[in-house]
Amino acid sequence: MACRAGDYRLGLVVAVGIQAASVVRIAIDASRCTVPRVTGTENYAIQLIRALIRLNTVHQITLYFRDQPRPDLFPASPIVEQRVIPFKRVWTHIRFAAALWQDKPDVTFVPAHTLPFIFLGRAIATVHDLGFKYFPQAHPASQRLYLDWTTRYSATRAKLILADSQATADDLHTFYGTSSSKIRVVYPGVDKPIVGDVEEVRRKYNLPERYFLFIGTLQPRKNISRLVQAYALWRKQHPNDNTALVLAGGKGWLYDPDWTDNVEGIHITGYIDEIDKGALYAGALALVFPSLYEGFGFPVLEAMSCGTPVIASSTSSLPELVGEAGLLVDPLNVEAIAAAMSKLSSDQPLRQSYHRRGYKQAAKFTWETSAAQLLNAFETL
Incomplete structure (x- = not known):
C-alpha cells in the first residue's frame, strides 16, 4: 500500500x-x-x-x-x-x-x-x-x-x-x-535523528566499518531469528564480504540467545543512547527490519531520514510507510530477506537511489x- x-x-x-x-x-x-x-x-x-x-x-x-x-x-x-x-x-x-x-x-x-x-x-x-x-x-x-x-x-x-x-x-x-x-x-x-560523528559512534560500540543494522527491542515479534538466519545465508553467499550485522537494542521478553549462537559477524550493542542513533543509522549499509508486526515502524522512517536504504516487511503498517522508497520482503521467507540484503550490498547505484527516495518519503x-x-x-x- x-x-x-x-x-x-x-x-x-x-x-x-x-x-x-x-x-x-x-x-x-x-x-x-x-x-x-x-x-x-x-x-x-x-x-x-x-x-x-x-x-x-x-x-x-x-x-x-x-x-x-x-x-x-x-x-x-x-x-x-x-x-x-x-x-x-x-x-x-x-x-x-x-x-x-x-x-x-x-x-x-x-x-x-x-x-x-x-x-x-x-x-x-x-x-x-x-x-x-x-x-x-x-x-x-x-x-x-x-x-x-x-x-x-x-x-x-x-x-x-x-x-x-x-x-x-x-x-x-x-x-x-x-x-x-x-x-x-x-x-x-518522525523527527530526523541528529547525525553525530559516525566514526566516534563506531568506536563507542566497537562496530566495523560496514554493517547491516537492525534497531529495536530484541524479541520474537521483531523476527530476530529469521533475520540472523538470512544474514548467515548472505555470508555463505558472499564469503569475501565481511559486512557485519548489528543488532542494536535491549533484550526483550522471550529473548533467546540461540538466535545468534554460532553465527559469525553478529554485534549486539545493548541499549543505544538516543544521541547516537543518527550516526548509527547513517553509518549502516542498510537497515534490515523484517518485523512480523508493527502498528507504526519508526525505525524505517528514521533510517530514511538519515539517508540509509531500508529493507522492511511487506506486512502490517510497513508498506504504508516505506512506499516505493525501500525494499519490501516476506518476513517469513529467509531466502527473500537474504536476497534483498544481497541486492543492496552489491548495487551501489540502487543504494543511492533509495537514499534519495528515502529522504523524500520520510519528509512526508x-x-x-x-x-x-x-x-x-x-x-x-
Missing part, C-alpha cells in the same frame, strides 16, 4: 483554515510524558502535544500529569494549563477520572489506548497497535488481559479513535468491530501535520 501521508497535508490546510465557532476546553492525559525512560508511546505523546501547543491559538488546553514535568518539556502558552495530580496507583481510572469529573472539559484526549473507566463527555483516544493480539505470548497474562479489556473499552467509549496506520485501523475493525466511521488514520511525525511524516489533524478533530467532534 502506498503511503498516503500527502493526503494529510490537505488536512493541515483544512485545520488551519477552520474558524472555530467557540473555544473548546480540551483535557489531555500527559502522564506518559514524565516517565524516566522514553519509548515510542511516550515520545508520541510528547511530540504531538508540543506540536499541538504551537499550532493552537484559540482553545484552552489542560495537561494532566501524575509527576512534575520539567520546566522546558512543553512550549509556554497563555492558553495551556499544566496540572500535576499525584497518585501512586491506578492514576488513570481514579485520580485523572476524578479531575475530569471536577473540571468537565468539552473533550478528553488520551494519547495511549486507555481511557478512564468512568468519566463524562466526549473523548478521543489513540490506539497505536494491537500487537498483543498477534503475539499474546509476548505479554504476561495479566498485562495481556488488561490491554485487551482497556483497548476494547476505549474503542467503544471514545467518540473518535486515532489509529497510527491503516493496518491498525483494520485491526480495530477485525478484533473489536469498530466502525470505520469512528476511526481516523493519523500518522505520527511531520508532527505539525499530525497535530493539525488532531486539532481538526477537536473542532469538529
Whole structure:
C-alpha cells in the first residue's frame, strides 16, 4: 500500500483554515510524558502535544500529569494549563477520572489506548497497535488481559479513535468491530535523528566499518531469528564480504540467545543512547527490519531520514510507510530477506537511489501535520 501521508497535508490546510465557532476546553492525559525512560508511546505523546501547543491559538488546553514535568518539556502558552495530580496507583481510572469529573472539559484526549473507566463527555483516544493480539505470548497474562479489556473499552467509549496506520485501523475493525466511521488514520511525525560523528559512534560500540543494522527491542515479534538466519545465508553467499550485522537494542521478553549462537559477524550493542542513533543509522549499509508486526515502524522512517536504504516487511503498517522508497520482503521467507540484503550490498547505484527516495518519503511524516489533524478533530467532534 502506498503511503498516503500527502493526503494529510490537505488536512493541515483544512485545520488551519477552520474558524472555530467557540473555544473548546480540551483535557489531555500527559502522564506518559514524565516517565524516566522514553519509548515510542511516550515520545508520541510528547511530540504531538508540543506540536499541538504551537499550532493552537484559540482553545484552552489542560495537561494532566501524575509527576512534575520539567520546566522546558512543553512550549509556554497563555492558553495551556499544566496540572500535576499525584497518585501512586491506578492514576488513570481514579485520580485523572476524578479531575475530569471536577473540571468537565468539552473533550478528553488520551494519547495511549486507555481511557478512564468512568468519566463524562466526549473523548478521543489513540490506539497505536494491537500487537498483543498477534503475539499474546509476548505479554504476561495479566498485562495481556488488561490491554485487551482497556483497548476494547476505549474503542467503544471514545467518540473518535486515532489509529497510527491503516493496518491498525483494520485491526480495530477485525478484533473489536469498530466502525470505520469512528476511526481516523493519523500518522505520527518522525523527527530526523541528529547525525553525530559516525566514526566516534563506531568506536563507542566497537562496530566495523560496514554493517547491516537492525534497531529495536530484541524479541520474537521483531523476527530476530529469521533475520540472523538470512544474514548467515548472505555470508555463505558472499564469503569475501565481511559486512557485519548489528543488532542494536535491549533484550526483550522471550529473548533467546540461540538466535545468534554460532553465527559469525553478529554485534549486539545493548541499549543505544538516543544521541547516537543518527550516526548509527547513517553509518549502516542498510537497515534490515523484517518485523512480523508493527502498528507504526519508526525505525524505517528514521533510517530514511538519515539517508540509509531500508529493507522492511511487506506486512502490517510497513508498506504504508516505506512506499516505493525501500525494499519490501516476506518476513517469513529467509531466502527473500537474504536476497534483498544481497541486492543492496552489491548495487551501489540502487543504494543511492533509495537514499534519495528515502529522504523524500520520510519528509512526508511531520508532527505539525499530525497535530493539525488532531486539532481538526477537536473542532469538529
